[in-house]
Amino acid sequence: MSNTMKLVLGAVVTALIAWVLHGPCKFGEKCAEAQSAALTAQAGAAGAAAPEVPATAEAVKVCQQGVDAVIKGKTINFASGGANISAESLTLIESVASGLKDCQGTSIEIAGHTDLTGGDAANMALSQSRADSVAKALVERGIPANRLVAKGYGESKPLEAAMTSAANAKNRRIEFHVATSAAPAVAPAE
Secondary structure: OOHHHHHHHHHHHHHHHHHHHHOOOOOOOOHHHHHHHHHHHHHHHOOOOOOOOOOOHHHHHHHHHHHHHHHOOOOOOEOOOOOOEOHHHHHHHHHHHHHHOOOOOEEEEEEEEOOOOOOHHHHHHHHHHHHHHHHHHHHHOOOOHHHEEEEEOOOOOOOOOOOOHHHHHHHOEEEEEEEEOOOOOOOOOO
């Protein structure tokens, strides 16, 4: 055997012995136990985040009032028959996101509604797509996805039952319903 081969073989054996004695599975330990201990240590060292504390009823009320004040008299507009948020509505989305960042411990339902025109199934799908688009826009602006619930209601909860352009405009809307994170957000009783 040449000297070069002896050196290479010696280096490999030395590395193998070092790995057995000092590697992820120390000599005499079961590897699964060692890996579990290492992961626990890493989580502790990283300062694993404590679970979010659910908001109080008063905090939920304040947050809901804040969101209501931001959107009062305003509408999040979409492309006709679609779920793409119009450019002018992105400023409103920014304002809503800014307000929701202060609402720790809450869950927010994004409720999509359509007008009475069109078929029930199409309106349900459209309202869900629009609620999903708003949720995505809020996530892009820093609201954690696990705090958002997008729900389409179609034409099932109109504000006005008339078939006029003014009534249709009122019925096409996105609403935000704030609840504590301990329970899913639900629409208030009508």
